[in-house]
Amino acid sequence: MNFIERTIGRGKPSVAIVGSTHGDEIIGERVISRLRGLELKQGTVSFISAHPEALKKHVRFIDRDLNRSFPGKKNGVIEEQIAYKLKRHLRRFDVVIDLHTTRSNVGSLIIFTRDTPAMRELLAQVPIKKVALIGSHIFGGHEMVNHAPLGISLEYGPDTNGKSSERAARDIKALLVNLGMVAGRRRRMLKKVMYTVSDRYEVKGKVRPKAGLRNFRLIKKGQAIGSTEEGSLKARYSFYPLFLGKGRYEGTFALAAKTRQIVQL
Ligand SMILES: [Zn+2]
Structure with a gap:
């Protein structure tokens, strides 16, 4: 092939x-x-x-x-x-x-x-x-x-x-x-908004993400982000989510960027 x-x-x-x-x-x-x-x-x-x-x-x-x-x-x-x-x-x-x-x-x-x-x-x-x-x-x-x-x-x-x-x-x-x-x-x-991905935000089990969450919009530590069979999920730390929910990373809630910078190239 x-x-x-x-x-x-x-x-x-x-x-x-x-x-x-x-x-x-x-x-x-x-x-x-x-x-x-x-x-x-x-x-x-x-x-x-x-x-x-x-x-x-x-x-x-x-x-x-x-x-x-x-x-x-x-x-x-x-x-x-x-x-x-x-x-x-x-x-x-x-x-x-x-x-x-x-x-x-x-x-x-x-x-x-x-x-x-x-x-x-x-x-x-x-x-x-x-x-x-x-x-x-x-x-x-x-x-x-x-x-x-x-x-x-x-x-x-x-x-x-x-x-x-x-x-x-x-x-x-x-x-x-x-x-x-x-x-x-x-x-x-020359002007970019740069997200530095620091982690895959992993969650156990099937998650229903909370409505209203958006890619690139800051999720704050402690914020409700969805629910699993075991109850509601709160963010373990603050991050900018990329490829939220319906994305392609099975078992991963989102890719997490801890920093967002305006960069002048
Ligand atoms: Zn692809």
Whole structure:
């Protein structure tokens, strides 16, 4: 099993746009088809469908989460094999963009795993205001972008009526304009709201989150956040929740950011 790639243009800079890392998220394929007619004035763009088999079956993964399987194994289960090949392939790109949607309403959000000057430069090229630093202690560093020389994940809310894929295609085009690869006026976004994820907020058992909680809105220590079979749940500490409730992390109430900063890049 392998990933599928279609490349346009030639030379540097080179950008990989990766979709279907999770096979149940079709945003990547939709964005790729929206960008089909893209004309490059310089550089290379590769559209990569990371997990065609999961995509075809409309499942998140076959054996294990591809985005928790890097660096992969040559003879492992299917996702480990894909990760193994992709890691080697992604090395040659200057920038890797990994596309996701989530059932949790996050609007649009950039996820990055290493805070370096090159990363900050890249963040400024993407017209998304909210950014979340998810260090390798959160998921063990097994995410795809953590294994690319310079990579970010873009997370969008549900792609109802194609709104998220339209937005994603626009964001990627703006990035390519900023990188000088597509004609247009360059506009960087230097001011960001940065959430530093410090923890996975775990809760035991099935939780019904309290209505009215919102992603990115501070939950204070002691605040009621939901209920389980054993009774009501109160926040153990103060945090900004990301990927609340309906999100993708089973057993995790939300990702918890203890700090929120306005950053001028
Ligand atoms: Zn995903």
